[in-house]
Amino acid sequence: MRSAPLPEVFIDPNSDAGTSRDAVGLGRRARRGLDARHGTILTLEDISVSFDGFKALNNLNLYIGVGELRCIIGPNGAGKTTMMDVITGKTRPDSGQAFFGDTLDLTRMSEVQIAQSGIGRKFQKPTVFEALSVFENLELALKTDKSVWASLRAKLSGAQKDRIDEVLQTIRLDSSRERPAGLLSHGQKQFLEIGMLLVQEPQMLLLDEPVAGMTDAETEFTAELFKSLVPQHSLMVVEHDMGFVGSIADHVTVLHQGSVLAEGSLDAVQSNERVIEVYLGR
Amino acid sequence: MNAQLDSAPLNQTLLARFSARLGPQLSLRLTLLILASLLIIPMLHLLPADSPLHVSAYILTLVGKILCYAIVALALDLVWGYAGLLSLGHGLFFALGGYAMGMYLMRESAGDGLPEFMTFLSWTELPWYWYGTSSFLWAMCLVVLAPGLLALVFGFFAFRSRIKGVYFSIMTQALTFAGMLLFFRNETGFGGNNGFTNFRSLLGFDITAPGTRALLFCATIALLSGSLLLSWKLARSKFGRVLTALRDAENRLMFCGYDPRGYKLFIWVLSAVLCGLAGALYVPLVGIINPSEMSPTNSIEAAVWVALGGRGTLIGPLLGAGMVNGMKSWFTVAFPEYWLFFLGALFILVTLYLPKGLLGILKKGDPK
Numbered sequence: 001m002r003s004a005p006l007p008e009v010f011i012d013p014n015s016d017a018g019t020s021r022d023a024v025g026l027g028r029r030a031r032r033g034l035d036a037r038h039g040t041i042l043t044l045e046d047i048s049v050s051f052d053g054f055k056a057l058n059n060l061n062l063y064i065g066v067g068e069l070r071c072i073i074g075p076n077g078a079g080k081t082t083m084m085d086v087i088t089g090k091t092r093p094d095s096g097q098a099f100f101g102d103t104l105d106l107t108r109m110s111e112v113q114i115a116q117s118g119i120g121r122k123f124q125k126p127t128v129f130e131a132l133s134v135f136e137n138l139e140l141a142l143k144t145d146k147s148v149w150a151s152l153r154a155k156l157s158g159a160q161k162d163r164i165d166e167v168l169q170t171i172r173l174d175s176s177r178e179r180p181a182g183l184l185s186h187g188q189k190q191f192l193e194i195g196m197l198l199v200q201e202p203q204m205l206l207l208d209e210p211v212a213g214m215t216d217a218e219t220e221f222t223a224e225l226f227k228s229l230v231p232q233h234s235l236m237v238v239e240h241d242m243g244f245v246g247s248i249a250d251h252v253t254v255l256h257q258g259s260v261l262a263e264g265s266l267d268a269v270q271s272n273e274r275v276i277e278v279y280l281g282r
Numbered sequence: 283m284n285a286q287l288d289s290a291p292l293n294q295t296l297l298a299r300f301s302a303r304l305g306p307q308l309s310l311r312l313t314l315l316i317l318a319s320l321l322i323i324p325m326l327h328l329l330p331a332d333s334p335l336h337v338s339a340y341i342l343t344l345v346g347k348i349l350c351y352a353i354v355a356l357a358l359d360l361v362w363g364y365a366g367l368l369s370l371g372h373g374l375f376f377a378l379g380g381y382a383m384g385m386y387l388m389r390e391s392a393g394d395g396l397p398e399f400m401t402f403l404s405w406t407e408l409p410w411y412w413y414g415t416s417s418f419l420w421a422m423c424l425v426v427l428a429p430g431l432l433a434l435v436f437g438f439f440a441f442r443s444r445i446k447g448v449y450f451s452i453m454t455q456a457l458t459f460a461g462m463l464l465f466f467r468n469e470t471g472f473g474g475n476n477g478f479t480n481f482r483s484l485l486g487f488d489i490t491a492p493g494t495r496a497l498l499f500c501a502t503i504a505l506l507s508g509s510l511l512l513s514w515k516l517a518r519s520k521f522g523r524v525l526t527a528l529r530d531a532e533n534r535l536m537f538c539g540y541d542p543r544g545y546k547l548f549i550w551v552l553s554a555v556l557c558g559l560a561g562a563l564y565v566p567l568v569g570i571i572n573p574s575e576m577s578p579t580n581s582i583e584a585a586v587w588v589a590l591g592g593r594g595t596l597i598g599p600l601l602g603a604g605m606v607n608g609m610k611s612w613f614t615v616a617f618p619e620y621w622l623f624f625l626g627a628l629f630i631l632v633t634l635y636l637p638k639g640l641l642g643i644l645k646k647g648d649p650k
Contacts, residue, residue, distance in 0.1 A: 132526060
């Protein structure tokens with residue numbers, strides 16, 4: 001659907017198209033779903049979130065381009081997970097704007113709507129459906145009609161089965177397809193959750209510490225996998241493992257105390273004095 | 283050494299596949315067979331009373347009653363075992379179905395006049411909600427609508443506010459308690475603490491006649507088998523898997539793009555309606571319905587049946603309902619004062635040593 005060419009009709013005839021919020025609003029009414037013609041898939045502007053007076057996010061500004069692989073690093077408590085919560089609708093910001101593409105206002109959408117519009121999320125702690133088999137986990141995540149009525153009558157088509165098989169190969173869990181997901185090792189659960197994201201076919205993937213608990217070989221493999229996902233998908237990866245960050249990211253954002261401290265290539269960021277101070281000093 | 287390591291997961295997979303395909307299928311068929319074989323009871327009941335094979339009305343009613351409870355256990359398993367919603371108020375839905383049926387039976391026995399308890403209260407007119415209850419068809423609609431609508435409204439607000447876990451259980455418990463207090467009042471128009479009794483006929487047939495009782499028993503078997511098959515289909519569908527996922531990781535499911543509210547509401551209302559239908563069969567069989575059916579202990583006992591049999595197994599709860607009620611009817615005659623102690627001890631033992639219930643023992647070899 002997202003690859004379908006945009007019909008002429010949707011190019012806004014208003015002279016102020018794209019320059020004011022009204023025009024953006026019009027676009028939203030005209031076309032549901034993601035619209036990232038302006039090259040930015042995720043826009044966070046002046047986002048603030050506080051919990052009982054503690055400012056988890058403080059005027060955070062962050063822009064992620066279409067097809068970008070962005071790594072987010074930062075010390076504990078920098079607000080990385082809170083930021084993901086804001087993007088996925090789990091936490092509402094006290095102030096600020098969050099847009100997915102040019103038109104979808106994330107602060108007004110529910111978690112489910114956000115997920116359906118094309119943002120996939122991997123949790124810090126691998127979360128899979130433990131009582132279901134690996135195959136069934138992927139079946140549930142598969143992009144399809146997810147209403148109650150559809151689920152009552154759902155039957156996997158040949159193409160859908162092939163897609164699941166393909167992803168099972170990719171995440172190297174083909175031999176454990178019938179195993180209950182609860183019996184998988186930590187690393188395998190991580191891969192299963194990544195696989196669930198893949199079959200969900202989101203435009204944007206948020207990955208919270210995806211390689212925690214993985215062996216070196218698995219980490220390396222994950223890096224290759226993520227690199228193969230761009231530029232068809234946009235990725236935001238939160239990670240502590242600097243080796244992993246170095247192997248995948250061309251662009252790194254450092255968060256500190258709820259706002260952006262530095263942004264740029266990994267080398268530039270690592271030689272930034274303020275970053276060094278935050279990580280090593282104090 | 284290496285080959286051995288490699289073959290271990292393979293064996294496990296094969297075993298899992300085998301038990302996943304054959305095991306449950308077999309136990310479903312077996313259960314349906316047992317249910318069908320119970321049909322012998324009403325036939326034997328129809329034999330002349332002096333025949334050595336005659337089954338007394340007491341036994342027929344007792345087994346029929348247990349079968350109605352089994353439907354409740356099954357309905358509770360759908361919401362608790364699959365969707366993870368522990369309801370401690372399913373007795374309310376059961377009683378509402380029973381009361382709807384009771385209204386029809388009261389009208390039938392009262393003829394053109396008012397039901398007995400209303401004349402006793404010197405009421406001269408039927409309350410508005412009694413209109414149409416002389417029609418069996420409308421009463422049947424009420425059997426479905428009363429528990430169904432209540433569950434729909436309650437569930438809509440509870441699931442919208444994301445009430446889960448123990449808070450949900452407490453709210454359902456409070457709901458059934460409130461229902462009981464309401465129905466205890468004479469002014470509510472449902473016979474107060476005496477409830478409904480002294481039924482005479484059902485669709486013109488004498489309600490105590492062996493033929494009517496036998497038919498009611500068969501209807502109960504049919505409802506139980508139908509509910510079991512329906513639940514089975516649901517559990518094996520993608521819908522059932524979504525419910526299981528909902529129970530284990532609701533957040534994950536939401537980020538997969540499923541709205542949990544619709545799923546919860548559907549299974550919750552279905553479960554309430556099944557309970558209502560079971561109540562509607564229970565009342566003519568047993569011949570009485572009163573507010574004590576809504577007492578919180580009844581609903582808790584239903585949770586014990588499900589826990590004892592095995593949550594999320596569909597067949598386990600039937601077994602649990604049968605066993606506990608079988609023991610209860612024997613115990614309350616032999617040692618009436620010890621029954622509650624025994625029930626409590628049973629519950630504690632099951633929770634401690636059989637977290638998967640009786641069916642868990644049978645499935646021990648199953649790696650799943």
